[in-house]
Amino acid sequence: MSFTLHGLAVSSGIAIGQAHLISQATLEVSHLVIAPRLVEKEVARFDAAVAQVRNEFVSMKASMEGSPTDIGAFIDLHLMILADPELSEMPKQIIRERRCNAEWAIVQQMEVLVAQFEKIDDIYLRERSYDVRQVVERVVRELCGRPGHVGVKAPKTAKGENLIVVAHDLSPADVMAFKDQHFASFVTDVGGATSHTAILARGMGIPAVLGLHNARQLIRDKETIIVDGTRGVLIVNPDPRILEEYELKKSQLEIERSKLRLLKTARATTLDRVKIDLLANIEEPSDVGAMIESGADGVGLFRTEFIFLGRGDMPSEEEQFEAYRKTVKGMQGRPITIRTFDLGNDKRVLSDDSAGERKRDNPALGLRSIRLSLADPKSFLAQLRAILRVSKLGKVKILIPMLSHAVQIDQTLALLEQAKSSLRGERVAFDENIEIGGMIEVPAAALAVGMFLRRLNFLSIGTNDLIQYTLAIDRADEQVSNLYDPLHPAILMLLAHIISTAEKVNMPVSMCGEMAGDPNLTRLLLGMGLRQFSMYPAQIPAVKQKIKQSDISEITPIVRRILRLEEPGKIQEQLDRLNM
Ligand code: PEP
Ligand code: MG
Secondary structure, three states: OOEEEEOEEEEOOEEEEEEEEOOHHHHOOOOOEOOHHHHHHHHHHHHHHHHHHHHHHHHHHHHOOOOOHHHHHHHHHHHHHHHOHHHHOHHHHHHHHHOEOHHHHHHHHHHHHHHHHHOOOOHHHHHHHHHHHHHHHHHHHHHHOOOOOOOOOOOOOOOHHHEEEEEOOOOHHHHHHHHHHOOOEEEEOOOOOOOHHHHHHHHHOOOEEEOOOOHHHHOOOOOEEEEEOOOOEEEEOOOHHHHHHHHHHHHHHHHHHHHHHHHHHOOOEOOOOOEOEEEEEEOOHHHHHHHHHOOOOEEEEEEHHHHHOOOOOOOOHHHHHHHHHHHHHHOOOOEEEEEOOOOEOOEOOOOHHHHOOOOOOOHHHOOOOHHHHHHOHHHHHHHHHHHHHHOOOOEEEEEEOOOOOHHHHHHHHHHHHHHHHHHHHOOOOOOOOOEEEEEEOOHHHHHOOHHHHOOOOEEEEOHHHHHHHHHOOOOOOHHHHHHOOOOOHHHHHHHHHHHHHHHHOOOOEEEOOHHHHOHHHHHHHHHHOOOEEEEOHHHHHHHHHHHHOOOHHHHHHHHHHHHHOOOHHHHHHHHHHHOO
């Protein structure tokens, strides 16, 4: 049965391949012994989870009114499985008899059922074991909250290039872990367009669609899928005519991309001869190859934390030195801006358990990024020393993320001085004049940018977080992604304010958020005075082409007019005019 799902287009391109469902890890649950007095509470927790999943199925079915009727039938089947006493009653008996936790009880029961299904000769009935697993997985997820690290691996029988990862959710650590398996694409039920998971998809140059709501529930392992990452569409079991159409589109896209690649050695200069710096965002040493391939002038943002995500402990100075050394060497003399760890929120080195901390209600507003670094000066010093040690090997700058208070810069500069003086004492060479810049990604920093200008050598605008914090929209939450708007007048005002204030004191300012890599926004940003753009490498040729077709003297008056507008429709209309 063929059907189509719609989600958020987060990484463009077309992929055609087989579904590779990610489920097992969710079903790896701990076995806990429950105190006798808590057994009935555990049974009630199980009942509540089953009821919640039942409600989700019912509302999923209602929201699919008008979709192909087979999807409704499919959800009915899952409702039936859930209602079967083998799944809805037997686990309660297991909880009571074995005094165990609900997750473990339902997984034990599932294994019994799956083993029975697998003995059946009839292929249709045998395949129902997938449905049982999917239903149980949903209940387990409900019982545990969001799944943790999912550990994605291509099966031995298939090549990553032919597989499309289908998951409920993927953390940045999950994506980093499967980066080297070269999957054709990935799709998830949750996640926003500027979530770090989406950013990684763009960095890997593979199409991705997030926020699909129910893909993980509706798609079966090995089904053929077309992922249209440009339109945010998924076609499951396409008919031969659609498949042929998409094969053609895919090869046309590849031709267009290879034409753009011809711009690799061209200079990014506007029609009125203004030279623009095009830099790359990278996440690990091996990304340097893609950066050089893209024709970038250097690296504008090295997100160092990605190398160490999910490993369980903080990396030592030596480990960091080795990773940064490899990266700086690969730059072949090009400049590189190394950002200190932006950990916390969705990016963790330590697991929740080993951190031994209670979960925070607002992790994006909590101890993350520079706040976390300053709270652990020993680790921060190790990182600063590692960066200083590689500063002699190339053109290295340091970038501090998520600054909001002047005192954070003062403390960072004091620690940097401490790192320098310890290296001097050890007679280790480093660049004494290493430049240090700050990310402007908190509205307070954008409004009071003056205090940053006085203390730093350069600025880099992180629009992903700046938009998140200004508009109060979680960038990773697909439920509010329609409100995540880079063209909101407040965002445009803040960007223009940062750029023009920096310009007045000749302070270099670049942009490394996702806005910098969107060719539809290139002219708008040029007109605001931006001259340094940093983006995922694959996007550099398209932005370069736009720059080469732009005349800043023509653009500037239109952008000034846009900055006076407050009506979203009018802003979009003028932007379209600007891009004509
Ligand atoms: C940003 O916030 O725009 C940014 C570049 O940082 P990150 O996406 O890593 O949070
Ligand atoms: Mg950020």
